[in-house]
Amino acid sequence: xxxxxxxxxxxxxxxxxxxxxxxxxxxxxxxxxxxxxxxxxxxxxxxxxxxxxxxxxxxxxxxxxxxxxxxxxxxxxxxxxxxxxxxxxxxxxxxxxxxxxxxxxxxxxxxxxxxxxxxxxxxxxxxxxxxxxxxxxxxxxxxxxxxxxxxxxxxxxxxxxxxxxxxxxxxxxxxxxxxxxxxxxxxxx
Numbered sequence: 001x002x003x004x005x006x007x008x009x010x011x012x013x014x015x016x017x018x019x020x021x022x023x024x025x026x027x028x029x030x031x032x033x034x035x036x037x038x039x040x041x042x043x044x045x046x047x048x049x050x051x052x053x054x055x056x057x058x059x060x061x062x063x064x065x066x067x068x069x070x071x072x073x074x075x076x077x078x079x080x081x082x083x084x085x086x087x088x089x090x091x092x093x094x095x096x097x098x099x100x101x102x103x104x105x106x107x108x109x110x111x112x113x114x115x116x117x118x119x120x121x122x123x124x125x126x127x128x129x130x131x132x133x134x135x136x137x138x139x140x141x142x143x144x145x146x147x148x149x150x151x152x153x154x155x156x157x158x159x160x161x162x163x164x165x166x167x168x169x170x171x172x173x174x175x176x177x178x179x180x181x182x183x184x185x186x187x188x189x
Contacts, residue, residue: 035138035167036114036148036165036167037114037116038188039111039114039187040111040172040187041104041111042104042124042127042183042184043103043104043184043185043186044102044183045101045182045184046100046180046181046182047100047102047178048100049099049100050095050096051096051097051098052094052095053094055091055094056090056091056092057091057092058087058088058089060085060087061085061086061087061088062085063084064082064083065080065081065083066080066083067079067081099180104126108124109124109188110124110127111124111127112127112185118137119135120134120135120136130150132152132154133150133152134153135150135151135158136149136150136151137149138165145164146165146167147162147163147165148163149161149162162177163175163176170186170187171186171187172185172186172187
């Protein structure tokens with residue numbers, strides 16, 4: 001009797017697990033802003049690069065006296081020995097942040113495609129930053145101006161991060177959260 005009960009309970013649980021489906025069909029940011037819809041080709045990018053340089057420096061070590069003792073006829077005799085001045089060399093690593101501007105040609109296009117349903121796709125070797133981003137939404141409700149929320153889905157959670165946006169005719173500028181950084185795109189389609 002117990003076996004039948006356990007078997008029935010196991011069959012019921014198995015049926016429930018089979019019928020259990022994820023009801024969320026996926027994240028959707030909704031309809032998109034018509035100004036950004038289409039394919040955009042990267043033409044120019046400004047970003048900081050860390051540059052390391054090595055500097056060899058010399059420091060003057062002033063002379064000192066060293067106390068020394070020697071054994072003379074079974075007795076220790078203390079003596080002071082002068083040490084001459086000398087230079088000690090030291091290597092210093094200096095890291096500076098330098099702005100780097102890169103221009104892109106149409107021969108190897110680096111593109112972002114913004115779809116009407118809020119989906120984003122990236123193509124090109126230098127667009128790898130945007131590969132994990134699947135969705136976007138243009139946001140004009142924040143005080144610091146027009147922005148675009150880019151959504152990354154990790155561990156079944158969709159997390160937004162914001163970049164500034166500027167439109168000038170058929171030019172789109174994405175402005176990450178660093179000083180003077182930008183990516184400039186022109187409309188392809």
